[in-house]
Amino acid sequence: MTASPLLSERASPSACPACIAAPSAERLAAGAAPRDARLILSLPTAHCAVCITDVERALHRHPGVRSARVNLTMKRVSVDAEPQVTAADLIGTLDRIGYEAHELDPGLLSATETDKRGRDLLMRIGVSGFAMMNIMLLSISVWSGAEAATRDLFHWISGAIALPTVLFAGQPFFASAWTALKAGRLGMDFPISLAIVLASSISVFETMHSGHHAYFDAAVMLTFFLLVGRYLDYRTRAVARSAAEELAALEVPRATILRDGAEVVVPVGDLVPGDLVRIRPGARIPADGEVVEGTSETDRSLLTGESLPVWAGPGVVLSAGEVNLTGPLTLRVTAAGRDSSLHRMADLVAAAESAKNKYTSLAERAARAYSPLVHLLSFSAFGFWMWQTGGDLRFAVNISAAVLIITCPCALGLAVPAVVTAASGKLFRSGLLIKDGTALERLAEVDTVVFDKTGTLTMGAPEPENLADLPPEALAVAAALAEASGHPLARALAESARALGVVPASVQDLREVPGYGIEGRWGDVRVRLGRADWIGAEPGTVTATHLSIEGQVPLSIRFADRLRPGAEQAVRAFAAQGKQVWLVSGDVQGAVADLAQRLGIADWRAGVLPQEKAALVRDLTAAGRHVLMVGDGLNDTAALAGAHVSVSPASALDAARTASDIVLLGQDLTPVAEAVRISVKARKRIKENFGISFLYNVIAVPIALVGLATPLAAALAMSLSSITVSLNALRLK
Amino acid sequence: MEALTYSIPISLLLGGIGLLAFFWALRRGQFDDPKGDSERILSTEFDDKPKS
Structure with missing residues (x-):
């Protein structure tokens, strides 16, 4: 108790950028006039203390950056900076120190960043945990023999703590049980809510009549353990969802159109047939259309899986999704939005998704079998004891409540989330x-595993294969030509040449001929690097570029896709x-x-x-x-x-x-096979956990049914089973 | 049994302080990045005064 304030004080300097960044961000959001840049970058490769320091140090050194704070849990960094700082600058800065970063759209992320629901759940866990500990102190005195007035006093105090707690902390269950009920279903949350409410109200009644048993501790403990399960479940989903949002935020789809001779940037959704779209080299084609101006090559590997670039010039029809490689193109849109080939592909996906039958998870199946059974048991216990005791309502209700509390799925509520959290945490760490x-x-x-080739098993990035066979002179010329081009094949060639230590020849008058290649003058000789038909070489079947040195036989440089x-x-x-x-x-x-x-x-x-x-x-x-x-x-x-x-x-x-x-x-494909192995293990653990919960019910339910279950027995069984289940989940290797 | 008249309020008060401290920490975002915090402790980058 005494150590913790000290610790937190000592920790505060290093934790400080956040405390300063957070309020200033809030003030900014409130609407200060010249808006500072608040940028969020995704850092998929960050994983350790060194990464945090490297990234933060590099960003702090970047001119205009006020503060940068890495969140390792979410693998992202939020930066407060002066207005002129752009994400592209920061990405460049991080790239130079070897960290991959992507810009994220803060608008899309705002919901997950503040994480209101997660905090709300944590708050309820805190409250119920506090109440549970205090009530347990009092309950222990009762169990160890507090009598008469003392016992009643303890029960009253317990009740005074438990009732507000249950009302506050139990809300997620009540709300979800109510929604399920309105929809005509009995979810897992209905028996939970019923048990909590029944346990509390019976305890109040017993306390008023100086009864021996009060279940306040059980009601609060139930809430606590189930909230923990709920939080774990939420956490897993929140991390996944925020990352999915990050990915969605990666691409901001815009197109540049020519309107009355001027270039205007519009959202892709606003394109209509007849628009003239400018497509710069390296940009993705936003809509189906016909080329009206310019020549280039396009990469359609994402659309069709073809690895060879395709020539594009006036009259050629291109589909949305292709990437323009070399020269600028002007496209007349023939189909946009709903009619485009991209959208037709989306329809295909929708069809495939609806055909896929909905998967029922293990937890759902367990809940479906479990809920009716519990209600039936509890109700028949009530009926039996009413008949047996000749209408002792108090006793019968007590028994049926005990049955509900005992069977209440503490362990069941943790069985799946605990394992899924452990497993997905493990998988997240491996990328x-x-x-x-x-x-x-x-x-x-x-x-059965089905792999795609381009971009999946291969990197989708070509690599020259036969550089070693080329005469050194030709290689030097090729390197010089390739250095000057932005074409992916040329860039790959230049990179490999650099790696081989080739010194580029001195080539003058370099000129890129979009859609064909690049040419220049080497001494008095004209040299070209590019498409086979332009150079006069035999076109081959594999990806290749061709080098011609005037007066010599053209040479082919073959490319193979690099294996991922x-x-x-x-x-x-x-x-x-x-x-x-x-x-x-x-x-x-x-x-x-x-x-x-x-x-x-x-x-x-x-x-x-x-x-x-x-x-x-x-x-x-x-x-x-x-x-x-x-x-x-x-x-x-x-x-x-x-x-x-x-x-x-x-x-x-x-x-x-x-x-x-x-x-x-990440880039590495190994974790995929590893994931299958982990998932098999995780499934086994989940089933074991169901087994443990079941076993515990088999022992405890008969005790409750015959009316021997005391609050102590309920508390013991509940906490024991929850802890066993959690520990079993942690065994996941 | 008189001891109960103070010990119970005291225990509730102490627990309540703990609960308030937890709320405070939660609102200040100290649970937002558990993984990062556990790594940051290894970082040698700190100074004696809070940054302003």
Whole structure:
């Protein structure tokens, strides 16, 4: 008691930026005139004390930043800064010290940041915990033999503490029981509320009549343990939801349109057919349309899984979701919003989702079996004792209340949340985010794994394969040309050349020809790097760029997609677990076959359309298999939504992440296989916990039924079972 | 039995102080980042005075 104020005082300097940041943020929100920047960045890779210090130190050093505070639980940092500071600056700063960061939309996040509901639950836990301890002190005196007036006094004091506590702390249960009741259902919360109310009112009655037994301690203890379970449950969901919101906040969809010759930025939703949209290199195409000006190449791997860039020029029709690679394009919108191909894909997802039958969680199944049984038991105990004692109402009600209290699902209420919290905490630490509470249970049932190729098993980032075969001179020229281009292939080439220690040749008059490549002058010779048809080389079947040096035979530089780290381990681990592994891609035969062979996947399909992917998943499901779909593209979305459980990497498109149950935050794919193992264990623990609760009821219920249950027995059994269940959950390795 | 007349109010008062302290800590956001707080204790970055 004496140590704690000291400790908290000593801790305050380091905890201080938050106490200062929080009120100032509130003042700002109240509406001070020149608004300071309040930025929130997501930090998926932060995990330790060093990360906190590094990030905060770097941000504090950034000019214009007033305060920065990392929240490691949520993996994000909130920054208070002067108005001119932008998120992009800060992301750059963090990138230089090796931390990946994404901007988040503070508007979307406000609800989870203050976390009102979580605090509210914690407050109720605090109140009921306080009441429980005080009442327990008094109850112990009663159990150890306080008599007559003393006992009554103790009961009265207990009641004075317990009644307001129960009224305040029990509200979440009462409210949810009432909503369920109005909807005509008996949820888990109805027996809980009934037990709390009955225990309290009987105790009041007994106290008034100087009875021996009062159940105030049981009523409060019940509330306390169940609130803990409720809080754990909430916590898991809040973390998942806030992270899902973060991901949704990552992309702010806007388009630049030409209106009367001027560029105007509008939300993508406001585009109408006929608008002229400017698309800069590197930007995503916001709506279906036809190119009217400019040439470039587009990357449609997210849409179709194809890894080869596609040429685009006047007259070419592009779909929403493709990424413009080299030159600026002007597009006349032919279909936007509802009619666009993006939206048609979303319809496909909706169809797949509605076809997926709703999964009933273990907890729901337990509650469904449990509620009627408890009421039946309690009611028949009442009836039996009314008959047996010849109408002793007080005794009969006492017994039926004791039955309700004893059977009340303290352990049952903790059985699932405790395990899910332990498991999802473990998975979160290894970089997996469970978006849906039942995903863990579904993951445990998986027996078939379907992988997408581009962007999932591979990084979706090409790497030159045959640089070593090139003459050193040509390599130096290629490096020089590649350095000057923003094309992904050129950038990959430049990077690899740098890694090999190639010194770029001195090439002058560099000029990018959008959609074709880049050319320049090397001494007196014209050199080009780009598409095969532009250079005059034979077009191949694999991703490649071509180098021509005037007067020499053109050279091809082939690219292969880099394997995602952990892909091999994940596939091998799944195979070792005895799961059937599929590789399904929209890419060409050659590339898919290569990868399948490299990873040892026997079942693979190439050139698959989005509908066919979804159909494959559906067929497997119809054949009685539980499919885990891992994918990232728009073309995977329908399959992700239709699968028993689905995982997508954080780099995936919005729609894919929304459709999947689990999001992989890091780059490494290994945790996916690990997650399946953990989920199997977690499921086992949940079942064990149900077993423990059941066993405890089997022992305690007969005691209550024959009328031997004292408040002491109820308190003992309740706390023992709750603690056993929680400890069992912590055993999860 | 007279002892009860003070010991009970005292125990309630002490418990109540603890409860108020908990409310205070909750409102000041001290439970917002449990994981970060447990790591921050290892950080050598602190100063003797609260930052203003």
